[in-house]
Amino acid sequence: MSERFDGRRVLVVGAGVAGRAAATIYADRGAVVRVSDARDAGAIGDVSDLAGAGVEVRTGGHADDDLDGVDLVFASPGVPPGAPPLVSARARGLDVVGELELGAQLASAPYLAVTGTNGKTTATGLLAACLRADGLDAIACGNIGYPFPTAAIEAHDVLVVECSSFQLERQRSFHPRVSVLLNVAPDHLDWHGGFDAYADAKAKVFASQRGDDVHVGNRDDEAGAAISATAPCATCWFRAGAPGAGEVGYRGDRLVARIGDEVDLGAVDAARAGFREDAAAAATAALAFGAAADAIAMGIAAFEPARHRGETVAVVDGVRFVDNSKATNVHAAIAAIDGVTDAVLIAGGRAKGTDLSSLASRADRLRAVVALGEATEELVAAFGDRLPVRRAATIEDAVRVAHRLAAPGGTVLLAPAAASWDQFASYEERGDRFTAAARSLPAGADARG
8 A cells, every 4th residue: 555654653552453453554654663552461462463563562551651752643442532641642732543544544445334323243244245245345344343454455346344433533534435324322421421422423424425425324213314414425314114215125024225216125034133224224335335236135135143133042941042242232222122022131231321221111022121230220220110120140140030030932132231341351252151051051840940
């Protein structure tokens, strides 16, 4: 790539996947790079790849002299604005950039962007699958787990970038050909400082779009639609119900586009929470980019959603155990609950500053709640006068209790409405332990109690 950083002195804050990728890219393009991480060396793991690229690595905490001689700071996506090295960088007047900004500087292929409170990973994967079915070398990257800057320096026809609010907050020149805003609901309020700031970060997905660019919005999501309506370019709309003129939506289980002549885009499995909306969003974006309708139908039909997003992981005594550990906020948990009836909900964790009480609006779809983690008492307060609520100390205990409470032939749904960090390293670990606990349950009436 033509972008060079010769002579620049860069501090990369955070030695995770995105930070390591950035450090290597900067060093390979002529920068003098230092990496600083709050964790100790054992937690970070092998850094020989960074040392081999000439990168200095400092672990075990951030020091103010990490910034000495530095003229550019790269902040990894999970580093909050109030982190000491970023506060110090701003006080020194240093430029602070993130993954989307670096990727935008490096990308020569066109890229599309997907953001929203829920469904980003699924919609990003669906969109990439549709474009690949259309014959393009398309790669999903960004918040999905493969760094955007790394993808940007590779040879691809098009990039599909999943964007978190953390990443969007730090971009200035990120300019997707097509952008997608799936939905907006309160989340990460502790990180952003409030809902308005969170919504403003989401709106940055289309901040640089102009002219022939296209933004894709969700007609059914009130908060998201209000933001999408302000996009400075043409806007196309999707929805989970019947589409109006110029929209993509559903007739029964068939996804259809009413953009010009009505076009059938195939049947869509609605078993997983939110999948209909994600598929409609991906199809709208693919059409906006110029993909053929038959390719879009093939891409959606062949796509397999990632784990922890609503799959049935066990059936014990006829009780179905559904892992939606990725439902880390109220909006996602409600979508998951809407897909079940007479279910036992396992919920709780770290609420990230959000109010969980609105979960009780779906009490009629549940028979009981098992509360877990830091949000236990908030869940007890929300549901206590409407449903039986049981407390559990561990996810394994929660699975056993939920199994006893479930109706024969019923469902146990893990949809935490909260982050996993109070008891687990990640939502993946939480989902894996839920799955293992469900599969280890002994069958039979005695086990059900």
